[in-house]
Structure formats: structure tokens, C-alpha cells
Amino acid sequence: MAVKSLGYVIIEAHDLSAWRDFACNIVGLMPAQSDREDVALFRMDDRPFRLWVQKGERNAFVAPGWECSTREDFASVLARLEAAGRPVERADVMEARARKVYELARSSDPAGNAMEIFYGRFVDYTPFISPAGVSRFITGDNGDMGLGHVVLTAPNFDEAHTFYKDVLGFGDTDLGRFFLMGGGPDDAGVGFAFLHCNGRHHSLALGQMPENPNGAVHMMLEVAALEDVGRAYDRVLKSKGKVPLSATLGRHVNDKMTSFYMQTPSGFDIEYGWNGLVIDPATWVPTTSMAVSDWGHKWAHEKDD
Template sequence: MAVSSLGYIVVEATDLDRWRSFAVEFLGMMEAPSADPDVALFRIDDRPYRFWVQKGQQDRFVAPGWELPNKAAFDAAVVALKDAGRPVEHVDVLEARARQTYEIVRSSDPDGHAFELFHGRFVDYAPFSSTAGTSGFVTGDNGDLGMGHVVLTAPTFTTVHEFYKSVLGFSDTDLGRFYLQGGGRDDPGIGFAFMHATNGRHHSLALGEMPESPNGAVHIMLEVKELADVGRAYDRALKSKGAIPISATLGQHVNDKMISFYVQTPGGFDLEYGWNGLVIDPQTWVPTTSMAVSAWGHKWAWEAED
């Protein structure tokens, strides 16, 4: 049993129209039909949706939806969760169908981060089209790379890191330690675990040894097909004059080679918008250790304030 990819994310929003503008006009996603007026759905490929944004009382990241390849793997994951003492809530069949999956369970990791597990690949045969002119998003053949990645805080880092490996089947790609205060004697650094599922994306999940994020996640990542897509989106953020806050300037990460920038979403968590991420062989990859976040660029907003 092992998670195959990041299938979707669930977001809570006080203003669905603000998310529509952000997702469609800025990111270049495609809005999908929704049977529920309190839910907005957004596509990046042939899946019916990758973002499920539901009306609520807060603006926050709710949960990632981790995909299992089949029912046998799904059932094994449920058993593993129960054996690990984690809560398991089976979603009723009507809600699962509304989510366009066969089955869903909800659970949480040892630090309390909610997640969903599902199986059943539904597709939307209407061609993807971006009104913003985005050429497309990288999700792999038949969506096997998943929608991107999610980064979570992990106050009990060792415990949570082990949970995702031993219970959900993630494997280590890169075990970094980043010295964001200059690396002096008084800088202990921050541990990070970048973890891959059973696909070739460098990491579908990353954990940071940090206090809990008030918005439910540190960031999520979407990968576009052309570098020009990144440049045009960066221009849109600049032209917004702060309406779309830039969290980090253009740069390239050391470990996954992604050229990207970061913005703050309407949910308060960040989104990395990138191109040309490293693809690995998950069967043979030997974990690396990175001591820097980026090879160049990625000047963070909090650095600009110093």
C-alpha cells in the first residue's frame, strides 16, 4: 500500500468569487461545472477538478486528497490507519459520488493535519482550456504525477515524518536542513523532509519542522508546461499592484530544480507557480541532503522587510 499521487485539494473560502478570479484569471485554471452553488471547482487537466473550494466561515486550506491506485490499496491504507491509531471516517456513497470518486475516507496525521484518501479515477472529456492563455499544467500521462505538491508544518517532525512513510507509504527524496537566519552559531536550522509518492514527481509532500500554520498549509505547488507561462503569471502578479501578493520572487530551487515564484492565495496559504521540476525514478532514487533552499532568486517578502 502506498499513495500514488496528490489527487486534489480541499479549500474553505468566505468568498468564492475571489477564488474564481484567482484560479481562472491569474493561475489560468478552468472552472468546472458544480452542482452545489456553495462549491467552486477548478480543472488543470482531464480530471473533473483538482481544486474543490467550498463556502465556509474561514479562508484556509482544509485537506489534501491522496489518491490510491485501486480498491485493494485503499482498503490496505484504511487498515494501516486504524492499526496506527488514527481516526477513520468513511464518507457516504452520495458524497463520494459528488466528489467523483469511488470511495473516500477522512483521517489526520499525528499533528492533526486532516487529509482524505480516495480511489477511482474519473475523467472529464471536455478539453482543458485556459482563458488566461496558460498552455497547460504538468500532471503526467493519465494524471500519474498528480496535481503538484503540498507543504505542511510538522511540530512533532520525527513522529509525523515516520507516519507518512510507514502508514501511507511515502518515501524520502531529499532531507534538507535550511539555515534561514544565516547559519551562525545561534541558528539551529529548520529540518525539511521532501517525500515522493509512487510517481516520478520529486515530491508530492513536504514537511517542515515548524509551528502549526494558521492557514492549514505552508504552500501548494502547480507546475505549468512552459517557462513563458511562469513569466506571464509573474507579470500578472506585478500588475495587480498588491492585489495578488508576491511571497517570493522568481528563483530556482536546489533540490527539485523548479523555476518558480510564490504568491499568497485567497486562503492565506502560499502557492508556488513553477516550471521544469525534476522527475525521478521512485524505485531507484537515493535520498539527497540539501543545505540551501534555492540556487538563485526566491527573495521572500519577509526578507524584503528587513
């Protein structure tokens, strides 16, 4: 019994108007009705929301919302969290209703990354229409592949990696080791674990890095056409630095995603991609990638050769 998808994400921001402009006019998400003036909601499919952006003192990624299929799965995950010594806070019915779920709980991983766990799939049957003309976001049949993926840091890498597999039920997809100093004798490399909970290549990745001040390294949103990526790329370039480009267009080695990276108003990045690899979790044999991309993805901090 395990989580089945990345159901939503919780984000904090000083400026909700900046997020509305970014989410709708750059990313192409659809604004959703919110009952609170201090919360902006954004849709990408028939779910009432996939991004919850709340006004606060920080600009940061707050937590992923991991979805369980059934109440039995939800109860099983909470029991394993408690058995692993992790704190479990059960939300009341009004908090769950606000998240548009049946039941909701909060916890954290051994690296201190917050998370929410829930079950109950709400839909409002309002057709998704992108303000920016995005054809479609890829969330799978009935949304079962989730909204995309999130990359978190874990200085205690081995402990956190084991936690997500043993407690939340993730499976290994790719166990990368990336050599940031050229792979010489003094370069131990940086460990990455790419983990799946459905057919998406990974819904979670963990990096063997210090805690990120913005709460996450990045989250990924996948669109249905390469043209959607190209047009979003153009929108970022036309913003003339208002939306910083974090990495140029490129293609990843492990999940085959063609994508670029842009900075959100909350400081973390969004990877905006197309054509990600879909796996069969029952037969997949984990790989070990030694490179990040086979072309492109030049990062803003990298110097020209």
C-alpha cells in the same frame, strides 16, 4: 500498497468570487461545473476538478486528497491508518460521488493535518482550456503525477515523517535542513522532509514548524513552459497588490523548479513553477539540501541588503 498521487485539494474561503477571479485569471485554471452554490471547482487537466473551494468561516487550506490506485490499496491504507491509531471516517456513497471518486475516507496525520484518501479515477473528456492562455499544467500521463505538491507543518516532525513513510507509503527524496539564522553555533536549523509517491520530486513536504494558521505553507502547480510562468508573474505584478507576491522568481536547489510564490485568497501560498525534477523512485538515493534556492526567491518579508 500506498497512495500514488495528490489527486485534489480542499480549500475553504469567505469569498468564492475572489477565488474564481484568482484561479481563472491569474493562475489560469479552468472553471468546472459545480452542483453546489457554495462550492467552486477548478480543473487543470481531464479530471472533473483538482481544486475544490468551499465557502466557509475560514480562509484556509483544508486537506489534500491522496489517491490510491486500486480498492485493495485503498483498503490497505485505511487498515494501516487504523493500526497506527489514527481516526478513519468512511464517507457515504453520496459524498464520494460529489468528489467524483469510487470510495472516500477522511483521517489526519499525527500533527493534526487533515487528509482525504480515495480511489477511482473519473474523467469527463472535456478538453482543458485555460482562460489565461496557460499551455498546459503538468500532471503526468493519465494524471498519475498528481496536481503538484503540498507543504504542511509538523511540530512533531520525526513522528509525522515516520507516519507518512510507514502508513501512507511515501519515500524520502530530500531531507533538508535550512539554517535561518546563518548556520552559527546557536542555529539548530529547521528540518524539512520532501517525500515522493510517484516520479514527481515531491508530492508532500513537511516542515519542522508550528501549526500554520492557513492550514498549509503552500501548494505547488507546475506548468509546461517557462513562458507560462513569466506570463503569470506579469499578471500578478499587474494586479498592483491585489494578488500579493510572496516570493520573487527563482530556482530551487533540490527539485530544480523555476518558480515564484503568490498568496491565494485563502491566505496560504501557491508556488507556480516549471521544469521540476522527475525521479525514478526505484533507484533514487535521498539527498540532504543545505540551501533552499540557488538564485532568486526573495521573500516579501526579507529586507534589502
